[in-house]
Amino acid sequence: NAGVTQTPKFRVLKTGQSMTLLCAQDMNHEYMYWYRQDPGMGLRLIHYSVGEGTTAKGEVPDGYNVSRLKKQNFLLGLESAAPSQTSVYFCASSYWGQENTGELFFGEGSRLTVL
Amino acid sequence: QQQVKQSPQSLIVQKGGISIINCAYENTAFDYFPWYQQFPGKGPALLIAIRPDVSEKKEGRFTISFNKSAKQFSLHIMDSQPGDSATYFCAASSAGNNRKLIWGLGTSLAVNP
Numbered sequence: 001n002a003g004v005t006q007t008p009k010f011r012v013l014k015t016g017q018s019m020t021l022l023c024a025q026d027m028n029h030e031y032m033y034w035y036r037q038d039p040g041m042g043l044r045l046i047h048y049s050v051g052e053g054t055t056a057k058g059e060v061p062d063g064y065n066v067s068r069l070k071k072q073n074f075l076l077g078l079e080s081a082a083p084s085q086t087s088v089y090f091c092a093s094s095y096w097g098q099e100n101t102g103e104l105f106f107g108e109g110s111r112l113t114v115l
Numbered sequence: 116q117q118q119v120k121q122s123p124q125s126l127i128v129q130k131g132g133i134s135i136i137n138c139a140y141e142n143t144a145f146d147y148f149p150w151y152q153q154f155p156g157k158g159p160a161l162l163i164a165i166r167p168d169v170s171e172k173k174e175g176r177f178t179i180s181f182n183k184s185a186k187q188f189s190l191h192i193m194d195s196q197p198g199d200s201a202t203y204f205c206a207a208s209s210a211g212n213n214r215k216l217i218w219g220l221g222t223s224l225a226v227n228p
Contacts, residue, residue: 004158031214033215040124040220041220042204042218042219042220042221043159043204043218043221045215048213048215050213050214056213058215090158090159092158094214096214101147101164101166102147102208102214103149103161103164104151104159104161104216105160106157106158106159106160107158108156108157108158109156109157109158
């Protein structure tokens with residue numbers, strides 16, 4: 001059972017380049033999320049999806065785009081990378097049960113450096 | 116505006132001691148409060164969670180204490196072990212906010228052998 005898989009795990013970009021991070025989950029979860037994690041700033045939500053074909057903005061969406069064409073995949077795109085986007089990116093998927101209880105399952109992260 | 120405030124930012128505890136991490140929230144609509152544990156190089160993983168209809172939940176050495184009137188909740192790690200060294204995040208959620216978790220900034224715990 002793979003859970004949540006992120007690719008690539010590491011990437012170095014030059015300013016202005018574009019790239020796509022892929023997140024795949026095999027748990028049939030409706031909800032998927034993209035976070036970035038920076039030292040001292042916790043986990044900040046970039047975009048999320050509540051089901052196939054839907055996306056919504058989180059706290060820090062600027063400079064990123066997402067797509068959820070298939071239920072199991074959630075793609076995060078950087079159209080024109082900037083040094084401020086150097087970070088560790090985490091994808092998560094979740095179920096939510098009765099009484100608003102649930103669990104987020106995270107991937108192992110993608111470390112992106114923008115020079 | 117940070118809706119979940121977590122303290123301390125870092126914590127050093129001796130093996131066998133008690134680790135205590137505190138969180139305070141502002142939104143009274145929150146009705147689900149999980150704690151996540153993150154080891155270096157890994158994604159966070161759910162450790163324990165509580166709903167506001169109970170004041171305490173215990174799972175092994177980990178206990179959440181919840182004070183609804185004070186809008187505070189805390190994680191207690193009894194008999195702390197070096198393997199507990201990790202970053203701990205508290206979070207909160209309500210059904211009304213599309214089930215997004217609002218996160219604290221994290222506490223880096225080091226347990227000395």
